[in-house]
Amino acid sequence: MSTNSAPTRPRVAIVGIHIESSTFSPQLAVADDFEIRRGSEILERYSWIEETWSQAICWCPIFHARALPGGVLVRETYEGWKTEILTGLRELGEIDGLFFDIHGAMSVVGLDDAEGDLITAIREVIGADPLVGASMDLHGNVSHELFTGCDLLTCYRMAPHEDALESRRRAMRTLALRVLSGAGKPHKALVHIPILLPGEMTSTRLEPARRLYGKIPWLEAQPGVIDAAFWIGFAWADQPRCTAAVVLTGDDARLIEKLASDWAQEIWDARHEFEFVAPVASMADCLTWASTAKRPTFISDTGDNPGAGGGNDTTCALAEMLTYELVMSGDLSAIVASLHDAASVARAVEAGAGGVADFTVGGVIDARDPGPQAITARVETIANDPLGGTTAVLRVLLRDGAETGLRVIVTERRKQYSDLASFTLLGLDPTATDIVVVKIGYLEPDLFEMQRDWTMALTPGGVDQDLKRLGHEKITRPMFPFDDFEDPALTVIMG
Known part of the structure; x- marks a missing residue:
């Protein structure tokens, strides 16, 4: 059988x-x-x-x-x-x-x-x-x-x-x-x-x-x-x-x-x-351009993109924004998304929603110039983000207590703001905001659909778009665009 x-x-x-x-x-x-x-x-x-x-x-x-x-x-x-x-x-x-x-x-x-x-x-x-x-x-x-x-x-x-x-x-x-x-x-x-x-x-x-x-x-x-x-x-x-x-x-x-x-x-x-997917400039020049750009205007803080490995806490973009008169006067609204800063999140939780406190934000993980930034801010929102952990929205205030147009998002863990849902969770509407600064390179689909004008800031950081500033030493040379050289022998390796 x-x-x-x-x-x-x-x-x-x-x-x-x-x-x-x-x-x-x-x-x-x-x-x-x-x-x-x-x-x-x-x-x-x-x-x-x-x-x-x-x-x-x-x-x-x-x-x-x-x-x-x-x-x-x-x-x-x-x-x-x-x-x-x-x-x-x-x-x-x-x-x-x-x-x-x-x-x-x-x-x-x-x-x-x-x-x-x-x-x-x-x-x-x-x-x-x-x-x-x-x-x-x-x-x-x-x-x-x-x-x-x-x-x-x-x-x-x-x-x-x-x-x-x-x-x-x-x-x-x-x-x-x-x-x-x-x-x-x-x-x-x-x-x-x-x-x-x-x-x-x-x-x-x-x-x-x-x-x-x-x-x-x-x-x-x-x-x-x-x-x-x-x-x-x-x-x-x-x-x-x-x-x-x-x-x-x-x-x-x-x-x-x-x-x-x-x-x-x-x-x-x-x-x-090959060329950049959007116009590029310094952060200061991006803000000058943004004053007359279509709304919402997006600026990519490219050098500190956590989606490529950046530390998510460099402050070049924030420091420039803190001196940008159109936002600090409240004539324009802006969001900086975001800074990985667990200490500032803890400070916001201590102050509570609606509370006002002094903060020193950013510049701890990646301390490249200009380093930590001192701000006074009202805590607008505290929320729990599945990826970013406890997250706070800080409305920056002037010395006399007047509100500026600037909101800064601080997160307990590293977080890339690449979709609308991440902003909505915090009660923010980027489509109704004049200028949105995101630590990202090319815009992911959600953001790309939202923007009406977009530029990329060549900011410093662990994923600096200006590769020659980084100082590669181990890559195989010659390498384009680091070197000028004749056409190489493009050898096929079979396996």
């Missing part, structure tokens, strides 16, 4: 540490900055986990940590998480694949290639046979070690990253279908391109990034091509791996080698076309 048993589903592990780290930020990233998931709770990240193709896989989630972009991760925390991942993989035993759910620009104290270190250690445990797929931010970095350790590499195709979830789903689906097909490892082609630019110069809203990323559907339509990906790279880390890159994956080695070479050359040839 024979018995029929159901076929065993392929087993695919899931691990990852997801953070974008500025090595120019003085603030270290610590464990408390991360949302940590273990086991089955990791699957909550993937709304598509019940789709038919996904159900054909036995997903084996082990460990995932994700944080708002920040500084360099402390080594002890990284090593602890790395050990947990490796232990979990050893206990899991034989697997068919692994999904590496990362950002791609994590920095760890003492390491120049954190993701490369992690995937190399993972391979030592799981061996060479399992298929490894990775989903990354296009502002990640593709080192030789990461390329070697992964079989299927892909990244976002939009900046701002409106396709982040779509890209993660695509990566998981491509990995799953490849495992299920039994087709084995594909060929892959990598080209490093000596270009290092901030994301605000490479938005897919504008040329040339729009057409360079727009070529991906054509590339993937070629017979024998599985995936095509283009990484801008991460400009605010000083590491040899920081550079633009393309990776093509497929079953036709000669074809993907040629396509990767041609695409990389096209990107290099377009290097002089």
